[in-house]
Amino acid sequence: MSKHYAVIGHPIGHTMSPFIHKRLFELSGVDADYTQLDIAPENLEKEFHQSLSKLDGYNITIPHKQSIIPFLDELDQKAEMYGSVNTVLNRDGKAKGFTTDPDGFLKAIDAAGIRLDGRIMILGCGGVARTMAYEIALMGKPFEFAVRRESVGKAGLLCLDITRKIPGAQVSFGLIDQIIGTVDVLINATPVGMYPDCDAQPIHNCAIGRCANVFDAIYNPYETALVKRAKANGSKAEGGMSMLVWQAVVAHEHWDGSTYDKADIDRLCLDAAKELLER
Numbered sequence: 001m002s003k004h005y006a007v008i009g010h011p012i013g014h015t016m017s018p019f020i021h022k023r024l025f026e027l028s029g030v031d032a033d034y035t036q037l038d039i040a041p042e043n044l045e046k047e048f049h050q051s052l053s054k055l056d057g058y059n060i061t062i063p064h065k066q067s068i069i070p071f072l073d074e075l076d077q078k079a080e081m082y083g084s085v086n087t088v089l090n091r092d093g094k095a096k097g098f099t100t101d102p103d104g105f106l107k108a109i110d111a112a113g114i115r116l117d118g119r120i121m122i123l124g125c126g127g128v129a130r131t132m133a134y135e136i137a138l139m140g141k142p143f144e145f146a147v148r149r150e151s152v153g154k155a156g157l158l159c160l161d162i163t164r165k166i167p168g169a170q171v172s173f174g175l176i177d178q179i180i181g182t183v184d185v186l187i188n189a190t191p192v193g194m195y196p197d198c199d200a201q202p203i204h205n206c207a208i209g210r211c212a213n214v215f216d217a218i219y220n221p222y223e224t225a226l227v228k229r230a231k232a233n234g235s236k237a238e239g240g241m242s243m244l245v246w247q248a249v250v251a252h253e254h255w256d257g258s259t260y261d262k263a264d265i266d267r268l269c270l271d272a273a274k275e276l277l278e279r
Helices: 017-028 041-050 077-082 101-111 127-138 149-165 225-232 241-256 262-278
Strands: 003-009 032-038 057-060 087-091 094-098 120-123 143-147 171-175 183-188 211-216 236-238
Touching: 003 017, 017 032, 017 241, 017 262, 057 241, 077 094, 077 101, 077 127, 087 241, 094 241, 101 127, 101 241, 101 262, 120 127, 127 143, 127 149, 143 149, 149 171, 211 225, 225 236, 241 262
Parallel strands: 003 032, 003 057, 120 143, 120 183, 143 171, 183 211, 211 236
Antiparallel strands: 057 087, 087 094
């Protein structure tokens, strides 16, 4: 029997989810269709009961990641910790919410062959940075944020929040234009370098030259100026398309227990990048 899935958001026209998830269903041999639903915030409750409950599962993007929570029957541990849901499983009349971004990040880092060891630095302190920071803190690894001057207060509050929720977490912050010394793992969680401003870099070339490994959460373009510069320096570097695809993989693990070959996921990342370029 065919299963039915979707992604919901508002607006939703730009989403890569149908392309990625349809390929994942093909790879796993699961008979399923996947569509996109544009649901305005004021219609979320009505659509939850009328249409979303009839699906086997669905993904969630802006602006519904928090507002969907009151309607769900159960939350996964990480979804509860982050207060955010991007995947829902409907089973036996109950809706369970998950967040796959944290595990998607970890799987992407692992697939890139980057070890979260040594001096770890996260550029930015927004939502993406927060997710990555919590995962690194939960691993017991020390790390630091590098932020703009106008974000110092926000960074301080985030550090305080992390140390309150994860006892023993070792986190600090500094200014992004005052990075000194070598960095073992640099993670860009800022939008600097995102299409259409593809030539921009979040830090100067001299600082990039002191980074052994670079992970950029931006997936459009497939290779940002930061990733290109890091590779030119001989550093290991990976863009955000892998994180986008791997978090989708985690959704399928929740939906039907599917597992995937790394080579297939690597190919899907490249194909998704080509699809994005054509658009």
